[in-house]
Amino acid sequence: MNASPxxxxxxxxxxxxxxxxxxxxxxVNGVLVAIGAAFFVFFIVKSFLIKx
Amino acid sequence: xEDKAVEFLGTFVSESFYYWASVLMLLIHVGxxxxxxxxxxxxxxxATMTKNLLTLSSxxxxxxxxxxxxxxxxxFWPFTGPLLTPFTNxxxxxxxxxxxxPYANGALPWAEAMGPNVSDHMTTVFWxxxxxxxxxxxxxxxxxxxxxxxxxxxxxLSVILGSVAWVIAAAWGWNYWGWFTTKLGYHDFGCSAxxxxxxxxxxxxxxxVLGPRIGKFVNxxxxxxxxxxxxxTMVGLMLIFVGFYAFLAACAIMLPGYEGITTIYxxxxxxxxIGSSTTLALAAGIMGAYVSSKGDPFFTISGGLxxxxxxxxxxxxxxxxxxxxxxxxxxxxxxxIAVLIEKFGIDDVVGAxxxxxxxxxxxxxxxxxxxxxxxxxEGYPPINLGGQVLGAVICCVLLGFIxxxxxxxxxxxxxxxxxxxxxxxxxxxxAECGYNAYPEGGISAVSVKDTDPAPAPAGIPATxxxxxxxx
Numbered sequence: 001m002n003a004s005p006x007x008x009x010x011x012x013x014x015x016x017x018x019x020x021x022x023x024x025x026x027x028v029n030g031v032l033v034a035i036g037a038a039f040f041v042f043f044i045v046k047s048f049l050i051k052x
Numbered sequence: 053x054e055d056k057a058v059e060f061l062g063t064f065v066s067e068s069f070y071y072w073a074s075v076l077m078l079l080i081h082v083g084x085x086x087x088x089x090x091x092x093x094x095x096x097x098x099a100t101m102t103k104n105l106l107t108l109s110s111x112x113x114x115x116x117x118x119x120x121x122x123x124x125x126x127x128f129w130p131f132t133g134p135l136l137t138p139f140t141n142x143x144x145x146x147x148x149x150x151x152x153x154p155y156a157n158g159a160l161p162w163a164e165a166m167g168p169n170v171s172d173h174m175t176t177v178f179w180x181x182x183x184x185x186x187x188x189x190x191x192x193x194x195x196x197x198x199x200x201x202x203x204x205x206x207x208x209l210s211v212i213l214g215s216v217a218w219v220i221a222a223a224w225g226w227n228y229w230g231w232f233t234t235k236l237g238y239h240d241f242g243c244s245a246x247x248x249x250x251x252x253x254x255x256x257x258x259x260x261v262l263g264p265r266i267g268k269f270v271n272x273x274x275x276x277x278x279x280x281x282x283x284x285t286m287v288g289l290m291l292i293f294v295g296f297y298a299f300l301a302a303c304a305i306m307l308p309g310y311e312g313i314t315t316i317y318x319x320x321x322x323x324x325x326i327g328s329s330t331t332l333a334l335a336a337g338i339m340g341a342y343v344s345s346k347g348d349p350f351f352t353i354s355g356g357l358x359x360x361x362x363x364x365x366x367x368x369x370x371x372x373x374x375x376x377x378x379x380x381x382x383x384x385x386x387x388x389i390a391v392l393i394e395k396f397g398i399d400d401v402v403g404a405x406x407x408x409x410x411x412x413x414x415x416x417x418x419x420x421x422x423x424x425x426x427x428x429x430e431g432y433p434p435i436n437l438g439g440q441v442l443g444a445v446i447c448c449v450l451l452g453f454i455x456x457x458x459x460x461x462x463x464x465x466x467x468x469x470x471x472x473x474x475x476x477x478x479x480x481x482x483a484e485c486g487y488n489a490y491p492e493g494g495i496s497a498v499s500v501k502d503t504d505p506a507p508a509p510a511g512i513p514a515t516x517x518x519x520x521x522x523x
Contacts, residue, residue: 001421001424002424002425003421003422003423003424003425003426004423004424004425004426004427004434004435006425006426006427008427009427009428009429009430009432010430012319012320012426012427012428013318013319013320015320019320019321019369020325020369020370020371020374021366021369021370021371021374021422021423021426022371022374023371029371029373029374032371032373032374032376032377033373035373035377036336036373036376036377036380039336039339039340039376039377039380040339042343043339043342043343046342046343047342047347050346050347052346052347
């Protein structure tokens with residue numbers, strides 16, 4: 001799996017716009033947002049359940 | 053005239069940027085002092101904080117004498133070029149290596165560039181930033197070994213770590229010409245392995261030799277030794293967070309004449325994304341450690357740092373959602389690692405190995421997956437998993453664990469590593485500072501009567517005793 005949206009150094013060095021990994025695969029970012037949101041909900045729920 | 057003014061403005065912006073970023077990085081040390089002081093017991097507070105303070109001297113001076121030169125002299129050696137010494141003949145070098153030679157010679161303590169020089173505004177401000185980086189590495193060790201290490205032993209270890217071990221790692225893996233990058237495609241923007249991995253594993257090596265504090269393990273079972281002031285520790289970590297924003301900002305390269313900001317590898321980046329990603333990593337890291345440790349305050353706040361270190365190597369290339377997920381996961385695992393190494397009888401007081409060593413190692417490997425394929429220079433291999441693993445292991449094991457273990461072993465053989473049992477039981481404040489941090493606590497235990505004043509309790513500074521007699 002190639003996370004880089006650039007095929008060469010030249011392309012990367014002279015990039016315009018998004019340079020982050022998986023910028024060429026928007027679905028990956030969508031999945032990551034969903035996982036991050038799930039972590040957040042998990043955190044909120046756990047804050048009610050943690051007792052000592 | 054106008055062109056010269058514009059040119060000067062570019063120089064001034066670069067010079068000012070590194071100057072103020074370095075000043076803010078000093079907050080890392082303010083934080084470390086508070087963090088360690090809070091974690092220690094009342095009988096060791098002053099000795100603990102003073103030991104950390106002395107890091108500024110031991111690393112600051114040794115980094116001036118030889119550390120900065122090592123960084124500039126080692127990037128090619130031993131695979132892509134020679135060690136750059138004052139005796140290196142520029143005519144015998146390739147064009148690329150010859151271009152680096154002035155930087156190595158300019159980093160010598162007697163060089164013209166290492167002082168006020170109106171034709172070079174950048175060398176000394178870079179030394180300033182690098183010196184703060186170096187002090188940070190040694191401070192990571194400082195917290196792990198508190199309450200039983202000799203000050204002198206610690207100072208020697210801080211020089212080895214802060215001015216030699218991590219500096220070689222930086223020359224190889226965090227340098228425009230470093231062979232990690234040119235040969236392996238290695239990428240470590242925020243120094244996950246170069247600073248944190250080296251320091252955390254160095255600390256682990258020292259801890260194995262140093263041994264646990266008296267009373268930490270009873271019949272092989274770990275006993276809790278609670279911090280005397282956890283609120284101070286938490287405030288300390290918040291200050292470390294502030295300092296780390298500056299640390300990561302100072303990893304960006306913005307030189308006079310540049311048309312954009314680059315990483316140390318010469319690749320494009322934005323400073324604004326460093327700010328947003330650091331904030332997300334901090335938030336996600338705290339969240340992950342909170343859940344994982346079931347709300348333990350010490351681990352929860354350490355999670356912020358664990359999150360930042362986990363994403364540090366690829367922070368310039370990761371998207372925001374990726375930062376959130378990776379930082380959460382790294383910080384979630386961190387408390388488990390801290391508990392695990394305790395099961396091996398290792399007394400890491402501040403969790404330095406779990407936070408810096410483990411997260412630094414993992415953080416440096418992750419770009420091999422989540423930033424794979426980026427090419428950082430013409431003819432360089434792309435970022436790849438093998439290169440990241442090899443670079444991270446060299447940093448953590450070859451430049452971290454082994455030097456830490458061996459140097460601690462040598463110090464131990466000569467009786468220079470650990471304080472005596474009596475000193476440890478009495479508390480290092482009395483042995484090393486001459487008095488305790490909280491003398492009023494002792495005074496309040498004495499009944500206040502008009503007649504027959506009680507003798508001043510041990511642990512009160514001489515000045516306080518004198519003041520009491522005069523009253």
